[in-house]
Amino acid sequence: MENAESNHQDIDTFHEAIVAVTRESLRMNITAELKKHGTSHIVTTDTVKDITRSLSEFPNAILVIDFEIGHDAVVQVLEKARCPYKADVRPMYLICKSLERDVVALATDYHVLRLRAGEITGDDIHKDIHDIYVYEHMSEDSRMMLHQVSELREKGKWEEAGVKLMQSLEKDASNVKLKVELAENLIFTNEHKAALKLLDEILAERPKHIRALSLKARIQMKQGNFDDAAAMLQEVQLFNPDNVERLVDLGQCLLNLDRVKEANGFFDQALKIDEDSVQAARGKGQVSLLQGDLEAALGFFKSSTEEEIAALFNNTAIMCMRKGRFEQGLKLYHTALTQVVKKPETLARVVFNMGLGYLKWEKPDHACKAFKQATSLDPQFEKASHNLRILQKRTKPQVAETSADIIDMGESVGAGNEGDAIGEDIAEMFGSGLELDDSLFESLAQG
Numbered sequence: 001m002e003n004a005e006s007n008h009q010d011i012d013t014f015h016e017a018i019v020a021v022t023r024e025s026l027r028m029n030i031t032a033e034l035k036k037h038g039t040s041h042i043v044t045t046d047t048v049k050d051i052t053r054s055l056s057e058f059p060n061a062i063l064v065i066d067f068e069i070g071h072d073a074v075v076q077v078l079e080k081a082r083c084p085y086k087a088d089v090r091p092m093y094l095i096c097k098s099l100e101r102d103v104v105a106l107a108t109d110y111h112v113l114r115l116r117a118g119e120i121t122g123d124d125i126h127k128d129i130h131d132i133y134v135y136e137h138m139s140e141d142s143r144m145m146l147h148q149v150s151e152l153r154e155k156g157k158w159e160e161a162g163v164k165l166m167q168s169l170e171k172d173a174s175n176v177k178l179k180v181e182l183a184e185n186l187i188f189t190n191e192h193k194a195a196l197k198l199l200d201e202i203l204a205e206r207p208k209h210i211r212a213l214s215l216k217a218r219i220q221m222k223q224g225n226f227d228d229a230a231a232m233l234q235e236v237q238l239f240n241p242d243n244v245e246r247l248v249d250l251g252q253c254l255l256n257l258d259r260v261k262e263a264n265g266f267f268d269q270a271l272k273i274d275e276d277s278v279q280a281a282r283g284k285g286q287v288s289l290l291q292g293d294l295e296a297a298l299g300f301f302k303s304s305t306e307e308e309i310a311a312l313f314n315n316t317a318i319m320c321m322r323k324g325r326f327e328q329g330l331k332l333y334h335t336a337l338t339q340v341v342k343k344p345e346t347l348a349r350v351v352f353n354m355g356l357g358y359l360k361w362e363k364p365d366h367a368c369k370a371f372k373q374a375t376s377l378d379p380q381f382e383k384a385s386h387n388l389r390i391l392q393k394r395t396k397p398q399v400a401e402t403s404a405d406i407i408d409m410g411e412s413v414g415a416g417n418e419g420d421a422i423g424e425d426i427a428e429m430f431g432s433g434l435e436l437d438d439s440l441f442e443s444l445a446q447g
Contacts, residue, residue, distance in 0.1 A: 267284045321357055
């Protein structure tokens with residue numbers, strides 16, 4: 001209990017602040033006001049490198065940023081300031097000389113708490129800093145809850161995070177931020193209908209709510225509706241074309257639509273803004289796999305685990321087979337087996353998915369061999385054993401689309417990554433009721 005109280009005090013007083021303001025007199029006034037409010041450690045800098053290093057060092061620090069450091073620099077900083085698990089709680093104060101459309105879009109997209117344009121007086125600074133300290137529009141309980149949600153998501157406890165969000169929303173039913181965070185959670189746990197209901201409520205009041213529109217597009221992606229998702233994302237891009245997460249989602253949509261060159265362009269654009277974007281690098285790796293360049297692909301996957309790489313190979317193989325390019329898809333599986341995957345349990349899942357590919361290609365004998373090999377690699381893999389038994393009983397094996405008996409009982413990958421729609425896609429590809437087995441690929445499942 002003492003630790004919780006200590007954390008609460010840290011959040012309330014904001015001991016640290018990062019001030020990225022080029023105008024000297026303005027920087028001095030802001031720094032003085034922060035000190036009056038009890039901020040004891042203030043970092044002043046205007047280089048992206050120093051700002052991003054400070055953001056990592058002080059994850060709860062107030063961020064004050066002046067648009068005078070340059071549009072590209074502001075975008076890079078706001079990307080780095082974004083909370084990794086979406087429950088954004090870092091208070092951000094954005095200052096600009098004029099209220100241009102792109103500034104408003106950035107402030108909205110990155111959840112900036114205070115936006116101040118034009119000439120700024122001492123009274124303005126006092127009011128803005130005061131509002132940040134009392135967290136205008138958000139109670140202390142809500143703020144603490146969002147910190148807890150972020151921590152739970154980081155630990156993979158998305159269901160518990162969802163419970164906390166629902167409990168808070170019951171007390172504050174009109175809070176749009178809570179609705180958006182809960183919708184994000186519901187999408188991750190594949191509760192799409194409930195997520196859509198929340199998002200539609202938000203959009204009924206705020207038709208141009210950027211994040212709500214982006215999350216609706218994410219649902220379309222998870223359901224395999226990549227044309228619709230791409231159209232929605234491109235519409236939202238008009239408000240802010242520099243959002244890395246959305247650029248990656250657009251790339252993934254186009255990749256699934258077999259528009260590889262266009263997808264690659266979006267991944268490149270994302271990496272130009274954030275060279276450390278793991279998701280964009282993975283997208284580039286998938287492009288390389290589709291182009292037959294294994295060495296380049298593995299270079300882009302260098303920060304991924306074996307299970308994550310196996311999932312990326314698997315997803316790329318599914319893209320090929322969905323377009324009828326069975327040989328290319330199965331070659332990707334073979335490459336994963338011979339050059340990437342080493343763990344027996346992961347090997348078993350890859351071989352199992354190869355078996356499903358052979359069924360789609362109407363080669364049940366090859367599928368039978370694959371399921372048999374999967375059971376040899378992992379004798380406890382009941383899903384492979386089940387499919388093997390069904391196929392062996394038949395004198396004239398049939399492909400999966402005509403059989404409700406041959407199943408894949410795996411779990412779906414969560415939202416916000418390359419594996420988003422794998423479960424749904426494989427079900428569509430191999431017939432009603434079938435899902436991809438990716439139970440070992442859960443490390444990709446980060447929102």
